[in-house]
Amino acid sequence: MSALLSIRDLRKSYGALKVTDGISLDVPAGELHAIIGPNGAGKTTFIHQLSGSLKSDSGAVHFDGADITRLSMVARVKRGLARSFQITSILDGFSVLENVATAVQARSGSSFRFLTPAASETALNAEAMEALARVNLADRAHRQAGTLSHGEKRQLEIAIALATGAKMLLLDEPLAGTGHEEGAILIDLMRQLKSTHTIMLIEHDMEAVFALADRVSVLVYGKLIATGDPAAVRADPAVRAAYLGEDA
Amino acid sequence: MTNLLLLQALNGLQFGILLFLVAAGLTLIFGIMDLINLAHGVLYMVGAYLTATFTSLTGDFFIGLALALPAALLFGIVLERLIFSQLYDRDHLEQVLATFGLILILNEGVKMIWGAAPLSVPIPDILSGSVPLIGPMRFPVFRIVIIAAGLVTALGLWFLVARTRIGMLLRAGATNAPMVSALGVDVKRLFMLVFGLGAMLAGFAGAMVAPILSVEPGMGNNILILTFVVIVIGGVGSIRGAFVAAILVGVVDTVGRTFGPIILRSLMDPSAASQTGRTLAPMLIYILMAAVLFARPSGLFPKAGAS
Amino acid sequence: MSETTLTSAADAASPARPRLAGRGALIGGIVLLALFAVLPPAATAMGDPFLVVTATRIVIFAIAALSLDLVLGYGAMVSFGHAAFLGFGAYAVVILAAAGIDDLLLQSLAAIAGSALFALVTGAISLRTKGVYFIMITLAFGQMAYFFFVSLSAFGGDDGRTLQHRSTLFGAPLIENDVTFYYIALAVLAAAFVLLRTVVASRFGRVLRGTRDNRVRMQAIGFAPFGYQLTAYVIAGALCGLAGVLLANQTEFVSPAFMTWQRSGELIVMVVLGGMGTLTGAIAGAVGFLVLEEVLSGLTEHWHIVFGAIIVLLVLYTRGGIAGLFSRLFGGRA
Numbered sequence: 001m002s003a004l005l006s007i008r009d010l011r012k013s014y015g016a017l018k019v020t021d022g023i024s025l026d027v028p029a030g031e032l033h034a035i036i037g038p039n040g041a042g043k044t045t046f047i048h049q050l051s052g053s054l055k056s057d058s059g060a061v062h063f064d065g066a067d068i069t070r071l072s073m074v075a076r077v078k079r080g081l082a083r084s085f086q087i088t089s090i091l092d093g094f095s096v097l098e099n100v101a102t103a104v105q106a107r108s109g110s111s112f113r114f115l116t117p118a119a120s121e122t123a124l125n126a127e128a129m130e131a132l133a134r135v136n137l138a139d140r141a142h143r144q145a146g147t148l149s150h151g152e153k154r155q156l157e158i159a160i161a162l163a164t165g166a167k168m169l170l171l172d173e174p175l176a177g178t179g180h181e182e183g184a185i186l187i188d189l190m191r192q193l194k195s196t197h198t199i200m201l202i203e204h205d206m207e208a209v210f211a212l213a214d215r216v217s218v219l220v221y222g223k224l225i226a227t228g229d230p231a232a233v234r235a236d237p238a239v240r241a242a243y244l245g246e247d248a
Numbered sequence: 249m250t251n252l253l254l255l256q257a258l259n260g261l262q263f264g265i266l267l268f269l270v271a272a273g274l275t276l277i278f279g280i281m282d283l284i285n286l287a288h289g290v291l292y293m294v295g296a297y298l299t300a301t302f303t304s305l306t307g308d309f310f311i312g313l314a315l316a317l318p319a320a321l322l323f324g325i326v327l328e329r330l331i332f333s334q335l336y337d338r339d340h341l342e343q344v345l346a347t348f349g350l351i352l353i354l355n356e357g358v359k360m361i362w363g364a365a366p367l368s369v370p371i372p373d374i375l376s377g378s379v380p381l382i383g384p385m386r387f388p389v390f391r392i393v394i395i396a397a398g399l400v401t402a403l404g405l406w407f408l409v410a411r412t413r414i415g416m417l418l419r420a421g422a423t424n425a426p427m428v429s430a431l432g433v434d435v436k437r438l439f440m441l442v443f444g445l446g447a448m449l450a451g452f453a454g455a456m457v458a459p460i461l462s463v464e465p466g467m468g469n470n471i472l473i474l475t476f477v478v479i480v481i482g483g484v485g486s487i488r489g490a491f492v493a494a495i496l497v498g499v500v501d502t503v504g505r506t507f508g509p510i511i512l513r514s515l516m517d518p519s520a521a522s523q524t525g526r527t528l529a530p531m532l533i534y535i536l537m538a539a540v541l542f543a544r545p546s547g548l549f550p551k552a553g554a555s
Numbered sequence: 556m557s558e559t560t561l562t563s564a565a566d567a568a569s570p571a572r573p574r575l576a577g578r579g580a581l582i583g584g585i586v587l588l589a590l591f592a593v594l595p596p597a598a599t600a601m602g603d604p605f606l607v608v609t610a611t612r613i614v615i616f617a618i619a620a621l622s623l624d625l626v627l628g629y630g631a632m633v634s635f636g637h638a639a640f641l642g643f644g645a646y647a648v649v650i651l652a653a654a655g656i657d658d659l660l661l662q663s664l665a666a667i668a669g670s671a672l673f674a675l676v677t678g679a680i681s682l683r684t685k686g687v688y689f690i691m692i693t694l695a696f697g698q699m700a701y702f703f704f705v706s707l708s709a710f711g712g713d714d715g716r717t718l719q720h721r722s723t724l725f726g727a728p729l730i731e732n733d734v735t736f737y738y739i740a741l742a743v744l745a746a747a748f749v750l751l752r753t754v755v756a757s758r759f760g761r762v763l764r765g766t767r768d769n770r771v772r773m774q775a776i777g778f779a780p781f782g783y784q785l786t787a788y789v790i791a792g793a794l795c796g797l798a799g800v801l802l803a804n805q806t807e808f809v810s811p812a813f814m815t816w817q818r819s820g821e822l823i824v825m826v827v828l829g830g831m832g833t834l835t836g837a838i839a840g841a842v843g844f845l846v847l848e849e850v851l852s853g854l855t856e857h858w859h860i861v862f863g864a865i866i867v868l869l870v871l872y873t874r875g876g877i878a879g880l881f882s883r884l885f886g887g888r889a
């Protein structure tokens with residue numbers, strides 16, 4: 001068996017602080033792998049390293065059979081590894097549709113085209129509408145993205161990641177800051193995405209994690225202290241002590 | 249030949265020292281307040297004018313200088329309170345615009361007060377001699393004084409930055425301004441102080457050149473650009489970088505202008521060499537800067553944490 | 556919220572910097588160009604034929620400001636060396652004329668090629684840096700170009716050189732006539748306006764705008780900004796070079812003073828005060844700047860001080876330039 005994403009002894013320090021302290025992990029294709037851990041455990045840093053927006057000090061990352069350790073974020077996206085941001089990062093001034101169409105444009109032909117209006121490229125818009133439909137935002141397509149509600153912006157984040165044509169999604173706390181109802185919509189959405197995408201999900205909401213994840217890893221102070229199926233991780237005494245205990 | 253080289257190296261050193269005096273304040277302002285201040289060059293000009301005025305009023309260069317320095321400090325602080333303090337939270341473009349407008353105001357204001365004609369300040373008698381270098385060449389005492397004064401200032405700055413509490417805050421501020429304010433330091437006062445200090449240093453440079461250059465409106469414009477080159481090469485926010493880069497720029501520029509054509513003449517025919525030399529010499533420091541930035545996009549001494 | 560009344564969904568302003576964009580900007584631009592078109596007969600009717608000469612200058616600077624808007628307003632690159640391209644264009648005219656080539660089209664071609672090459676090389680180096688480094692390095696490259704032309708003693712060095720006559724078009728002295736020349740410059744402005752509006756709406760322009768608004772987001776969907784920003788820098792440089800060709804013909808004189816850093820600063824003032832990232836704003840800014848300069852310099856010898864004060868006050872007390880002021884006054888924005 002070869003994993004879609006394979007991480008070996010990944011490290012990152014800020015001065016004396018070891019934020020990522022020798023993480024090794026395999027995520028097979030089709031899995032939804034959740035990473036949980038207390039605030040400041042290094043989850044976002046880990047995602048930055050995987051997506052290529054932050055250089056690792058050492059270690060290796062293989063994706064889809066290729067060594068991507070030294071590739072830029074742009075090159076990783078082109079290979080099918082896309083991410084969302086913990087703090088919403090969309091193009092506020094663009095329409096919702098254009099946000100997604102821009103992601104489609106990134107993988108459909110050259111963008112060094114100067115004379116035809118991008119907004120009227122029906123092929124791009126059609127694919128973008130599909131992604132919007134998948135996240136239930138189709139009726140918001142022509143709104144300015146900055147005017148969406150917080151929950152809708154979180155949905156848009158996911159639509160943008162989908163539209164890159166990714167095989168695997170790295171989702172950094174997609175539920176961050178959402179209310180109960182908005183959260184339920186997003187959880188439902190991720191359940192559907194499971195059938196088509198490999199997902200690494202960073203999440204605080206335990207209920208969501210144990211409902212969705214095939215496997216769970218627990219990250220504490222830069223180290224994975226446990227990996228396994230949700231029930232086993234929940235029962236692990238080290239996990240209960242380090243994390244669930246203080247959170248419950 | 250070696251004599252000429254020595255002479256030009258000394259001239260370059262003196263020029264570099266001046267650049268450092270102007271650049272030191274500016275790089276701190278960039279580094280700590282993240283403020284791009286195009287009007288820093290006019291502070292140099294104002295220093296020269298104040299010195300010229302006070303010198304002619306009192307008839308003594310040293311008293312003139314002693315009066316000009318606190319006046320420049322005060323001027324810097326007033327500007328900071330009136331204008332710059334409102335620019336800290338603006339984006340770079342707005343800072344560029346506002347300080348560009350300020351240049352127009354101050355250059356014209358100087359013209360209105362002192363007239364458009366250049367002023368001259370006599371070199372004080374005790375500093376007007378020259379000392380012999382090897383052979384027939386001599387080097388003016390006043391330029392030696394500029395070099396010495398600049399080195400003393402650099403040393404003082406180093407002491408201030410490396411050895412005092414204010415310096416500790418400055419260093420912390422250059423890498424992480426929010427942290428300094430989180431420490432409960434009165435950032436407003438710190439900024440005002442840095443600004444006043446920067447204005448005074450630039451004014452000091454202006455004062456020291458007043459006797460050897462003509463004091464005229466717009467004299468700050470060219471030095472501003474050279475200061476930018478120094479800061480970019482040295483790394484924004486780094487006093488040490490500013491010092492190294494200022495000397496480098498001063499020497500390369502001065503020596504290049506003399507020796508560029510001489511070296512070229514051994515490679516091509518004299519008339520082509522002199523045209524090429526005249527073309528290349530003023531461009532040399534910009535080429536140097538491009539080369540440094542090509543290799544190190546954040547300068548020679550980038551501040552920690554900058555990517 | 557009310558700014559949605561001013562902006563279309565496709566080309567909306569970021570909330571921080573209100574812009575007159577989309578349809579409003581298009582209509583504004585067309586109105587401005589139409590006013591320019593009827594200016595010569597109006598000037599004759601008013602018995603002030605010199606107005607055409609002033610207006611030609613405004614039109615030429617509007618082209619330069621338009622080109623800078625692509626870099627500054629759409630590309631998010633604070634370039635402080637843009638006037639260098641005016642110089643390249645202007646010197647293309649005298650240098651080719653000295654070589655016996657008087658044709659406006661050939662001179663324009665040379666100006667565009669020279670400016671594009673300079674933009675390509677200096678842009679590629681400058682874009683390796685960010686923030687204040689970018690501002691300062693573009694400034695320094697501008698100075699480098701300035702000193703290069705100062706050193707050209709064959710073309711007058713510091714003092715510059717007077718043109719024997721304006722360039723010829725199709726072998727004839729067509730642009731010796733001020734009104735004809737004016738309309739040619741205006742045609743270039745109109746064409747540049749249409750071209751840039753097309754470019755910013757294209758795929759390329761979308762990447763540029765996206766990068767301006769959120770660079771990291773664009774990288775996360777697979778766009779590397781460098782190539783797009785560099786291309787915009789080159790297009791803008793080439794267009795500004797063309798403006799330089801016209802400027803040399805308008806003043807019938809060329810000197811390094813065309814490309815001082817103060818001139819670059821003035822171009823930035825035009826673009827920002829007119830409203831960045833709207834194209835129409837760049838034209839309006841050039842008109843406003845040069846008209847104000849004309850009026851103030853008629854009033855007092857020390858007009859720079861008034862001008863500087865206006866700039867400082869506008870920056871301190873309005874955000875987003877004249878356009879921002881307008882949309883706040885009339886758009887009800889708090």
Ligand SMILES: Nc1ncnc2c1ncn2[C@@H]1O[C@H](COP(=O)(O)OP(=O)(O)O)[C@@H](O)[C@H]1O
Nearest residue numbers: 014017019037038039040041042043044045046
């Ligand atoms: N650029 C940085 N410099 C220094 N420390 C950092 C930096 N980024 C993150 N950290 C530290 O790394 C640790 C992990 O942060 P992060 O990855 O955001 O955690 P999480 O997402 O799990 O909450 C925190 O202690 C944080 O303060």
Ligand SMILES: [Mg+2]
Nearest residue numbers: 043044045086
């Ligand atoms: Mg996090």
